[in-house]
Amino acid sequence: MIKKIYIGNIATYIPGVEFEPKKINFIYGANGTGKSTLSKVLSNEISSSECNIEWNTGTKEDVIVYNKGFVEKNLQIHKALKVCFSLGEENTEKKREIEEKKNKIEELLKLNDNAQSTIHKFYDEQKKERNNIEDICWYIQKQYGEEFKSALTGSRSSKRNFCDKCIEVYTSLKEDKVLSLEELRTRYKTVFAKDASKNNKYLNLPxxxxxxxxxxxxxxxxxxxxxxxxxxxxxxxxxxxxxxxxxxxxxxxxxxxxxxxxxxxxxxxxxxxxxxxxxxxxxxxxxxxxxxxxxxxxxxxxxxxxxxxxxxxxxxxxxxxxxxxxxxxxxx
Structure with a gap:
């Protein structure tokens, strides 16, 4: 049993207060008079050299305090069911950890939704640009396709096929090797002339x-x-x-x-x-x-x-x- 309590130099206990509690004690007062401070000193939530608890046996005993701090640590109020669960300090901590992880999951799901939205937006823009490129290539094909039809065999069946062929050729094209339209016409007439003959590649030297x-x-x-x-x-x-x-x-x-x-x-x-x-x-x-x-x-x-x-x-x-x-x- 507690023999004597001294509280000093904290909260409202200035100057300090010393008293010897009975077996059963009733302490009351208005808000801010120090009731919670006393309970925190007893539960060791507040530790100060100015505070001291003396025991009859000379040995510190376990003190159980029911206050606001105890409720926050050990009781969980379920809003949906309108009930209160006593979980114990350890279980309450686990519950809090679960809630934090749920909130984290919700944040990640929201980020994922935003990322998916960005990806879809990118694909839509990519599709739009592809359609623009196909239209440009097809417009040029309509202008010159018939003139160079022998060189474009198999590529004029659709917008997509013609665009794919243009992109394929473009990736391997060297800037300094690009010919003018007149040069292309001259070479086309030479290569696809009716009397043109094929030259086999000469054999390498041994x-x-x-x-x-x-x-x-x-x-x-x-x-x-x-x-x-x-x-x-x-x-x-x-x-x-x-x-x-x-x-x-x-x-x-x-x-x-x-x-x-x-x-x-x-x-x-x-x-x-x-x-x-x-x-x-x-x-x-x-x-x-x-x-x-x-x-x-x-x-x-x-x-x-x-x-x-x-x-x-x-x-x-x-x-x-x-x-x-x-x-x-x-x-x-």
Missing amino acids: INEINLLDTNELLGKMIVGKSDTPIGRFIEYLNSSDWVKLGVEYAKKVDGKCPYCQRELPLNIQEDIEAYFDKTYEENKSALSEYEKKYKLMIDKIKKKIQDIEQNKYLYIDNTKFDNKKIFLLSK
């Missing part, structure tokens, strides 16, 4: 084959014979293996004499020279000869393609640029 030939390892290899013999070292010293090789073939026809000076050849020199030009040398020489044939065939193939292009006289080729590039290519 660049991949050329690149493969240019990477042949023989191009970076010196083809020589065996250098581990005295005659081999001498031939390499002179750097004249081709000259000596040619001499060997002639020496077979001059009965033991040097094909160059006609003197008698030393014994076994013919065999030593032939040994210098061993199997590896012959294989490399043969491979190089084969490579040379393939390269010549490739050059002839390129020249033939260039000649075919020149003879066909393709209208879409800039002949001046073509001639300059042809000269540069053949020089390589």
Whole structure:
């Protein structure tokens, strides 16, 4: 039980008030005299160093206060049913949270409705603009469609189809490539003339084959014979293996004499020279000869393609640029 209560320096309790309550107490007064303040001090809603409650047992006990604050926390008035529910402080808080979330949902639904309204308005404007574009395109089609009908086959069946075709072409059109009406008429008459003939696109040059030939390892290899013999070292010293090789073939026809000076050849020199030009040398020489044939065939193939292009006289080729590039290519 409470032994003594002291309240000071808050609300109407200036100066402070101290009293010892009985087992049952009746406190009354006009509005603003401090009744609610006293209940808030008892329920610990107001905590101040100027206020103190002393207990008989010396130990603080639970205090239950029924006031306006208790009603707000624990009672829920249902307007529709005109009844009052006691929910407890925790449940009342949950109820309040539910109401807040309901209000939030209503706000979001309102925002969604506004967004949907904006989207529909945008679609309506888009549809209106599309109709305007279709009308403009169709008006132009009526002016020039018949004049260019062969170029517009399949696009003049309806406003929508013609507009779709115009948009498709426009997205790929480069500004610097736009032709005047007179230029279009000239090209149209050329392309759709009754005596017009079709030019097939010329075939590309065999660049991949050329690149493969240019990477042949023989191009970076010196083809020589065996250098581990005295005659081999001498031939390499002179750097004249081709000259000596040619001499060997002639020496077979001059009965033991040097094909160059006609003197008698030393014994076994013919065999030593032939040994210098061993199997590896012959294989490399043969491979190089084969490579040379393939390269010549490739050059002839390129020249033939260039000649075919020149003879066909393709209208879409800039002949001046073509001639300059042809000269540069053949020089390589």
